[in-house]
Amino acid sequence: MTTSANTPSSDPHPPAWRERLHTVIFEADTTAGKLFDVLLLAAIVMSIIIVMIDSVESIHEPHHHMLDAAEWAFTLLFTVEYVLRLLCVRRPWRYAVSFFGVVDLLAILPTFISLIIPGSESLLVIRSLRLLRIFRIFKLARFLSEASALRRAVWASRAKIIVFIATILIVVIIMGSAMYLIEGEEKSGFTSIPQSMYWAIVTMTTVGYGDIAPVTTLGKTIAAVIMVLGYSMIIVPTGILSAEMVQASRRSVSTQACPDCMAEDHASDAVFCRICGSRL
Numbered sequence: 001m002t003t004s005a006n007t008p009s010s011d012p013h014p015p016a017w018r019e020r021l022h023t024v025i026f027e028a029d030t031t032a033g034k035l036f037d038v039l040l041l042a043a044i045v046m047s048i049i050i051v052m053i054d055s056v057e058s059i060h061e062p063h064h065h066m067l068d069a070a071e072w073a074f075t076l077l078f079t080v081e082y083v084l085r086l087l088c089v090r091r092p093w094r095y096a097v098s099f100f101g102v103v104d105l106l107a108i109l110p111t112f113i114s115l116i117i118p119g120s121e122s123l124l125v126i127r128s129l130r131l132l133r134i135f136r137i138f139k140l141a142r143f144l145s146e147a148s149a150l151r152r153a154v155w156a157s158r159a160k161i162i163v164f165i166a167t168i169l170i171v172v173i174i175m176g177s178a179m180y181l182i183e184g185e186e187k188s189g190f191t192s193i194p195q196s197m198y199w200a201i202v203t204m205t206t207v208g209y210g211d212i213a214p215v216t217t218l219g220k221t222i223a224a225v226i227m228v229l230g231y232s233m234i235i236v237p238t239g240i241l242s243a244e245m246v247q248a249s250r251r252s253v254s255t256q257a258c259p260d261c262m263a264e265d266h267a268s269d270a271v272f273c274r275i276c277g278s279r280l
Contacts, residue, residue, distance in 0.1 A: 021088035022259045025081075040081065044107075044130050047074040051127075075111040078127075082108060089259055090278075103129045150241075157240045164236055168204070175200040175226055179219060188215045204230035 027033045047070075053059050054067045082104050086092040095101045107127040154161075176197030183190035189212035190196045199212040203226045214220050258273040272279055 018088050018090075019259070021084065025085055025088055026259070043074060043077060044127050047071065047078075048127055050074070071111060075108050078104070078108045100130070153241055157243075160240045161237065164233075164240070168233065171229070172197050172200045172204065175204075175222065178222060179214065182216055182219045182222070183214055188213060188219070190214075200226060203227060204233070206230050206234075 023030060024033045024036050050067055050070050054064070054071070060067070085095060085101075085104065089095045096105070103126065107130060110126075176199070177193050179199065180190050180193045180196040183196075190199065195212070202209055202212075203223060206227065214223050258276065258278055
Protein backbone atom coordinates (compact mmCIF):
# COMPACT_ATOMS: atom_id res chain seq x y z
CA MET A 1 0.00 0.00 0.00
CA THR A 2 2.88 2.37 0.82
CA THR A 3 4.56 1.74 -2.52
CA SER A 4 1.34 2.39 -4.38
CA ALA A 5 0.83 5.68 -2.57
CA ASN A 6 4.33 6.92 -3.29
CA THR A 7 4.34 6.01 -6.96
CA PRO A 8 2.49 9.09 -8.30
CA SER A 9 4.76 11.56 -6.50
CA SER A 10 7.98 9.80 -7.57
CA ASP A 11 7.00 9.44 -11.21
CA PRO A 12 5.04 12.31 -12.79
CA HIS A 13 4.73 10.29 -15.98
CA PRO A 14 3.52 6.85 -14.94
CA PRO A 15 4.35 3.87 -17.20
CA ALA A 16 0.66 3.51 -18.00
CA TRP A 17 0.70 6.84 -19.86
CA ARG A 18 3.62 5.78 -21.99
CA GLU A 19 2.10 2.37 -22.65
CA ARG A 20 -1.20 3.90 -23.76
CA LEU A 21 0.62 6.24 -26.11
CA HIS A 22 2.68 3.33 -27.43
CA THR A 23 -0.48 1.31 -28.05
CA VAL A 24 -2.06 4.12 -30.06
CA ILE A 25 1.04 4.97 -32.11
CA PHE A 26 2.71 1.61 -32.66
CA GLU A 27 -0.07 -0.94 -32.46
CA ALA A 28 -3.18 -1.56 -34.54
CA ASP A 29 -5.06 -3.67 -32.00
CA THR A 30 -7.33 -0.89 -30.78
CA THR A 31 -9.79 1.44 -32.47
CA ALA A 32 -7.74 4.50 -31.49
CA GLY A 33 -4.53 2.92 -32.77
CA LYS A 34 -6.05 1.94 -36.11
CA LEU A 35 -7.65 5.39 -36.52
CA PHE A 36 -4.31 7.07 -35.80
CA ASP A 37 -2.50 4.93 -38.35
CA VAL A 38 -5.16 5.32 -41.04
CA LEU A 39 -5.08 9.10 -40.67
CA LEU A 40 -1.28 8.95 -40.78
CA LEU A 41 -1.38 6.92 -43.99
CA ALA A 42 -3.76 9.44 -45.54
CA ALA A 43 -1.39 12.27 -44.58
CA ILE A 44 1.57 10.39 -46.08
CA VAL A 45 -0.28 9.81 -49.35
CA MET A 46 -1.35 13.45 -49.60
CA SER A 47 2.17 14.71 -48.85
CA ILE A 48 3.61 12.45 -51.57
CA ILE A 49 1.03 13.70 -54.06
CA ILE A 50 1.95 17.30 -53.22
CA VAL A 51 5.65 16.59 -53.81
CA MET A 52 4.89 15.00 -57.17
CA ILE A 53 2.55 17.69 -58.49
CA ASP A 54 4.96 20.38 -57.26
CA SER A 55 7.48 19.05 -59.79
CA VAL A 56 5.06 19.90 -62.65
CA GLU A 57 6.08 23.32 -63.91
CA SER A 58 2.59 24.35 -65.02
CA ILE A 59 1.28 23.67 -61.50
CA HIS A 60 4.30 24.87 -59.56
CA GLU A 61 4.41 28.39 -61.00
CA PRO A 62 0.89 29.59 -60.04
CA HIS A 63 0.51 27.55 -56.85
CA HIS A 64 4.00 27.20 -55.38
CA HIS A 65 3.17 29.27 -52.28
CA MET A 66 0.20 27.07 -51.40
CA LEU A 67 2.16 23.88 -52.12
CA ASP A 68 5.08 25.04 -49.98
CA ALA A 69 2.74 25.86 -47.10
CA ALA A 70 1.09 22.44 -47.36
CA GLU A 71 4.47 20.73 -47.43
CA TRP A 72 5.63 22.55 -44.31
CA ALA A 73 2.37 21.68 -42.58
CA PHE A 74 2.88 17.98 -43.30
CA THR A 75 6.53 18.18 -42.26
CA LEU A 76 5.62 19.74 -38.91
CA LEU A 77 2.92 17.10 -38.43
CA PHE A 78 5.37 14.28 -39.11
CA THR A 79 7.95 15.93 -36.86
CA VAL A 80 5.51 15.93 -33.96
CA GLU A 81 4.66 12.31 -34.71
CA TYR A 82 8.37 11.38 -34.76
CA VAL A 83 8.94 13.05 -31.38
CA LEU A 84 5.94 11.24 -29.91
CA ARG A 85 7.30 7.93 -31.15
CA LEU A 86 10.59 8.65 -29.39
CA LEU A 87 8.75 9.56 -26.18
CA CYS A 88 6.57 6.48 -25.93
CA VAL A 89 9.31 3.84 -26.32
CA ARG A 90 11.54 2.76 -23.45
CA ARG A 91 14.73 3.05 -25.48
CA PRO A 92 14.35 5.89 -28.01
CA TRP A 93 17.69 5.26 -29.65
CA ARG A 94 16.63 1.70 -30.57
CA TYR A 95 13.67 3.12 -32.46
CA ALA A 96 15.82 5.89 -34.00
CA VAL A 97 18.23 3.38 -35.57
CA SER A 98 15.54 0.89 -36.63
CA PHE A 99 14.37 0.69 -40.24
CA PHE A 100 11.15 2.62 -39.73
CA GLY A 101 12.89 5.03 -37.36
CA VAL A 102 15.40 5.98 -40.06
CA VAL A 103 12.65 6.22 -42.66
CA ASP A 104 10.55 8.44 -40.38
CA LEU A 105 13.54 10.73 -39.84
CA LEU A 106 14.37 10.90 -43.55
CA ALA A 107 10.71 11.75 -44.21
CA ILE A 108 11.11 15.11 -42.47
CA LEU A 109 14.77 16.04 -42.99
CA PRO A 110 14.61 17.09 -46.69
CA THR A 111 12.21 19.96 -45.96
CA PHE A 112 14.55 21.40 -43.35
CA ILE A 113 17.60 20.76 -45.54
CA SER A 114 15.89 22.64 -48.38
CA LEU A 115 16.38 25.82 -46.35
CA ILE A 116 20.11 25.36 -46.97
CA ILE A 117 20.16 23.33 -50.19
CA PRO A 118 17.30 24.36 -52.53
CA GLY A 119 15.71 21.49 -54.41
CA SER A 120 16.42 18.82 -51.80
CA GLU A 121 12.72 18.71 -50.92
CA SER A 122 12.22 16.41 -53.93
CA LEU A 123 13.78 13.68 -51.77
CA LEU A 124 10.58 13.68 -49.73
CA VAL A 125 9.24 10.90 -51.96
CA ILE A 126 11.09 8.60 -49.55
CA ARG A 127 7.94 8.99 -47.47
CA SER A 128 6.41 6.36 -49.71
CA LEU A 129 8.42 3.78 -47.72
CA ARG A 130 6.27 4.64 -44.73
CA LEU A 131 3.32 3.11 -46.57
CA LEU A 132 4.82 -0.28 -45.67
CA ARG A 133 3.05 0.19 -42.36
CA ILE A 134 -0.20 -0.66 -44.11
CA PHE A 135 0.39 -4.39 -43.46
CA ARG A 136 0.57 -3.72 -39.73
CA ILE A 137 -2.16 -1.11 -39.64
CA PHE A 138 -4.86 -3.29 -41.14
CA LYS A 139 -3.67 -6.34 -39.19
CA LEU A 140 -2.77 -8.26 -42.32
CA ALA A 141 -0.96 -10.84 -40.19
CA ARG A 142 -1.13 -13.36 -43.00
CA PHE A 143 1.03 -11.09 -45.18
CA LEU A 144 3.40 -10.56 -42.26
CA SER A 145 3.78 -14.32 -41.91
CA GLU A 146 4.51 -14.70 -45.61
CA ALA A 147 6.99 -11.83 -45.52
CA SER A 148 8.73 -13.40 -42.54
CA ALA A 149 8.94 -16.75 -44.33
CA LEU A 150 10.33 -15.09 -47.45
CA ARG A 151 12.96 -13.23 -45.45
CA ARG A 152 14.08 -16.43 -43.76
CA ALA A 153 14.21 -18.21 -47.12
CA VAL A 154 16.37 -15.48 -48.67
CA TRP A 155 18.73 -15.52 -45.69
CA ALA A 156 18.98 -19.33 -45.72
CA SER A 157 19.80 -19.37 -49.45
CA ARG A 158 22.30 -16.49 -49.31
CA ALA A 159 25.29 -18.76 -50.04
CA LYS A 160 23.63 -20.23 -53.13
CA ILE A 161 22.60 -16.78 -54.34
CA ILE A 162 26.17 -15.49 -53.92
CA VAL A 163 27.50 -18.43 -55.94
CA PHE A 164 24.88 -17.79 -58.62
CA ILE A 165 25.75 -14.08 -58.87
CA ALA A 166 29.47 -14.90 -58.97
CA THR A 167 28.84 -17.33 -61.83
CA ILE A 168 26.91 -14.67 -63.74
CA LEU A 169 29.74 -12.18 -63.28
CA ILE A 170 32.30 -14.70 -64.55
CA VAL A 171 30.18 -15.44 -67.63
CA VAL A 172 29.75 -11.71 -68.29
CA ILE A 173 33.50 -11.09 -68.04
CA ILE A 174 34.35 -13.99 -70.37
CA MET A 175 31.66 -13.18 -72.94
CA GLY A 176 32.41 -9.47 -72.81
CA SER A 177 36.11 -10.03 -73.36
CA ALA A 178 35.38 -12.46 -76.20
CA MET A 179 33.06 -10.00 -77.94
CA TYR A 180 35.65 -7.24 -77.62
CA LEU A 181 38.24 -9.44 -79.31
CA ILE A 182 35.83 -10.60 -82.02
CA GLU A 183 34.10 -7.33 -82.85
CA GLY A 184 37.04 -5.05 -82.09
CA GLU A 185 36.44 -1.33 -82.38
CA GLU A 186 34.17 -1.44 -85.39
CA LYS A 187 30.90 0.40 -85.79
CA SER A 188 29.17 -2.24 -83.68
CA GLY A 189 30.16 -0.32 -80.54
CA PHE A 190 32.38 -2.83 -78.71
CA THR A 191 35.03 -0.21 -77.96
CA SER A 192 36.27 -1.65 -74.67
CA ILE A 193 35.88 -4.67 -72.40
CA PRO A 194 33.66 -2.79 -69.90
CA GLN A 195 31.45 -1.67 -72.80
CA SER A 196 31.28 -5.25 -74.02
CA MET A 197 30.44 -6.45 -70.51
CA TYR A 198 27.59 -3.94 -70.44
CA TRP A 199 26.29 -5.46 -73.68
CA ALA A 200 26.59 -8.97 -72.21
CA ILE A 201 24.56 -7.98 -69.14
CA VAL A 202 21.86 -6.30 -71.22
CA THR A 203 21.68 -9.29 -73.56
CA MET A 204 21.70 -11.91 -70.80
CA THR A 205 18.87 -10.17 -68.96
CA THR A 206 16.87 -10.17 -72.23
CA VAL A 207 16.53 -6.37 -72.13
CA GLY A 208 18.21 -5.73 -75.48
CA TYR A 209 18.44 -1.94 -75.84
CA GLY A 210 19.93 -2.29 -79.31
CA ASP A 211 22.52 0.46 -78.80
CA ILE A 212 25.29 -2.13 -79.22
CA ALA A 213 24.96 -5.10 -81.56
CA PRO A 214 27.43 -7.55 -83.14
CA VAL A 215 28.00 -7.46 -86.90
CA THR A 216 30.20 -10.51 -87.44
CA THR A 217 28.87 -14.03 -87.81
CA LEU A 218 30.84 -15.32 -84.84
CA GLY A 219 29.69 -12.38 -82.74
CA LYS A 220 26.05 -13.05 -83.58
CA THR A 221 26.54 -16.71 -82.71
CA ILE A 222 27.92 -15.80 -79.28
CA ALA A 223 25.03 -13.35 -78.84
CA ALA A 224 22.54 -16.13 -79.52
CA VAL A 225 24.26 -18.36 -76.96
CA ILE A 226 24.11 -15.59 -74.34
CA MET A 227 20.40 -15.02 -75.03
CA VAL A 228 19.57 -18.70 -74.56
CA LEU A 229 21.79 -18.81 -71.49
CA GLY A 230 20.00 -15.79 -70.08
CA TYR A 231 16.61 -17.45 -70.38
CA SER A 232 17.98 -20.54 -68.69
CA MET A 233 19.45 -18.60 -65.78
CA ILE A 234 16.19 -16.82 -64.99
CA ILE A 235 14.80 -19.97 -63.39
CA VAL A 236 17.85 -20.60 -61.16
CA PRO A 237 17.17 -18.00 -58.41
CA THR A 238 13.48 -18.86 -58.57
CA GLY A 239 14.28 -22.51 -57.92
CA ILE A 240 16.64 -21.64 -55.07
CA LEU A 241 14.06 -19.51 -53.27
CA SER A 242 11.25 -21.96 -53.96
CA ALA A 243 13.20 -24.79 -52.37
CA GLU A 244 13.98 -22.72 -49.30
CA MET A 245 10.39 -21.49 -49.05
CA VAL A 246 9.18 -25.08 -48.86
CA GLN A 247 11.57 -25.78 -45.99
CA ALA A 248 10.98 -22.46 -44.22
CA SER A 249 8.59 -22.84 -41.33
CA ARG A 250 5.66 -20.46 -41.43
CA ARG A 251 4.30 -19.27 -38.15
CA SER A 252 1.45 -16.93 -37.37
CA VAL A 253 2.79 -13.51 -36.39
CA SER A 254 1.13 -10.56 -34.72
CA THR A 255 1.25 -6.84 -35.42
CA GLN A 256 2.88 -5.99 -32.09
CA ALA A 257 6.18 -4.16 -31.79
CA CYS A 258 8.27 -4.50 -28.65
CA PRO A 259 8.24 -1.18 -26.74
CA ASP A 260 11.76 -1.89 -25.48
CA CYS A 261 13.85 -3.08 -28.46
CA MET A 262 11.34 -2.41 -31.31
CA ALA A 263 11.56 -6.02 -32.52
CA GLU A 264 8.66 -7.26 -34.64
CA ASP A 265 7.38 -10.54 -36.13
CA HIS A 266 6.33 -12.00 -32.78
CA ALA A 267 4.16 -15.08 -32.60
CA SER A 268 0.47 -14.29 -32.39
CA ASP A 269 0.27 -15.75 -28.87
CA ALA A 270 3.57 -14.28 -27.63
CA VAL A 271 3.54 -12.49 -24.28
CA PHE A 272 7.23 -11.58 -24.18
CA CYS A 273 9.58 -10.22 -26.84
CA ARG A 274 11.50 -12.88 -28.75
CA ILE A 275 14.65 -10.72 -28.72
CA CYS A 276 14.97 -8.97 -25.35
CA GLY A 277 12.36 -10.79 -23.29
CA SER A 278 10.38 -7.67 -22.38
CA ARG A 279 6.63 -7.97 -21.91
CA LEU A 280 4.69 -7.02 -25.05
